[in-house]
Amino acid sequence: MSHIVIDEDRCKGCELCTMVCPQGDLVQMAGHFNVKGYRPSVFVDPEGRCTGCTLCAMMCPDMVISVYRTPRK
Amino acid sequence: MTQEAELVFSRPESLSDVVTHYCPGCIHGIVHRLIAEVMDELGIRERTIGIAPVGCSVLAYNYFECDFAEAAHGRAPAMATGMKRVEPDLTIFTYQGDGDLASIGTNEVIHAAARGENITTIFINNAVYGMTGGQMAPTTLPGMVTTSSPYGRDVKTQGYPVRVCELLSQLDGAAYIVRRTAYKPAEVRKLRRAIKTAFQVQMAGLGFSLVEVVSNCPTNWGMTPKESLKFVEERMVDYYPLGDFRVKDEVKDLR
Numbered sequence: 001m002s003h004i005v006i007d008e009d010r011c012k013g014c015e016l017c018t019m020v021c022p023q024g025d026l027v028q029m030a031g032h033f034n035v036k037g038y039r040p041s042v043f044v045d046p047e048g049r050c051t052g053c054t055l056c057a058m059m060c061p062d063m064v065i066s067v068y069r070t071p072r073k
Numbered sequence: 074m075t076q077e078a079e080l081v082f083s084r085p086e087s088l089s090d091v092v093t094h095y096c097p098g099c100i101h102g103i104v105h106r107l108i109a110e111v112m113d114e115l116g117i118r119e120r121t122i123g124i125a126p127v128g129c130s131v132l133a134y135n136y137f138e139c140d141f142a143e144a145a146h147g148r149a150p151a152m153a154t155g156m157k158r159v160e161p162d163l164t165i166f167t168y169q170g171d172g173d174l175a176s177i178g179t180n181e182v183i184h185a186a187a188r189g190e191n192i193t194t195i196f197i198n199n200a201v202y203g204m205t206g207g208q209m210a211p212t213t214l215p216g217m218v219t220t221s222s223p224y225g226r227d228v229k230t231q232g233y234p235v236r237v238c239e240l241l242s243q244l245d246g247a248a249y250i251v252r253r254t255a256y257k258p259a260e261v262r263k264l265r266r267a268i269k270t271a272f273q274v275q276m277a278g279l280g281f282s283l284v285e286v287v288s289n290c291p292t293n294w295g296m297t298p299k300e301s302l303k304f305v306e307e308r309m310v311d312y313y314p315l316g317d318f319r320v321k322d323e324v325k326d327l328r
Contacts, residue, residue: 001078002078003078010092012096012097012098013097014097014098014291014298015098015297015298015299016098016298016299016302019299019302020257020258038097052078052081054081054082055258057082058082058103058258058261058262059103059257059258059261060102060103061093061095061098061099061100061101061102061103061106062092062093062095062102063084063088063102063106065082066080066082066083066084067080067081067082067083068078068079068080068081069078069079069081070076070077070078070079071076071079
């Protein structure tokens, strides 16, 4: 299943990744703090809607997001 | 049957695995990544020297896995000239902000372009002096509030902003002068293509290449990162129109 992995402790909480998700709300800001004291972004996708389009990772200035994609058959 | 998900986006090899010192939401990080991706794609990491400026990106040498040098304020094009003339087979790029390139280093970049030096400059224009606390820069928009223009830039006393691409596009030595930005993924893609072309122009020996990136500064503009990208889209791009300002005919053959 396509998904992203967020390195939460490196996230600076700028929220740029949350602006661009074509599915709407798969990347959200967390309620907790990371080691740097920011609220990191978290991946919330219970229905498996992520397509692995890489737009969130493309907008991340800190290379926090890695994207895994399942090839379509 | 479920298929294995494959890794399609991760840190490029040429980008160091460290945390940058940039403020949250600063698109220096995006541009760094794009340069690293282009270095990987062209396979030139071990044959590249970057030159860091004075400004926020003064520590850029920590973030790339290629050789790097640090220039005196504004003097990166002069340093690049020397390096390129001694080692013409290497790829030399300078990474400069607007306080560096458009202010103290204006004559350096103009003459490097006029001489047609075979180097690449990545120019980050965020309209303020970021590192020193957000003072007015030559590129600050008319009416824009900065720490040294608290009532907004008054063009009667402080003059008009410098449009570097338009300026350099008049010079015959310049081969590839373009302006891009990175406020949305489509623009990031275009910026990546431009950076790649700029490096290819240098590798083909066609002359001076410069990519200006209309950038943001959430901290010194007093905005959230999201608001700052909106400001880039609505105000900055209005004054600094995106586009190709000088593309030699030989460059078109590269693509």
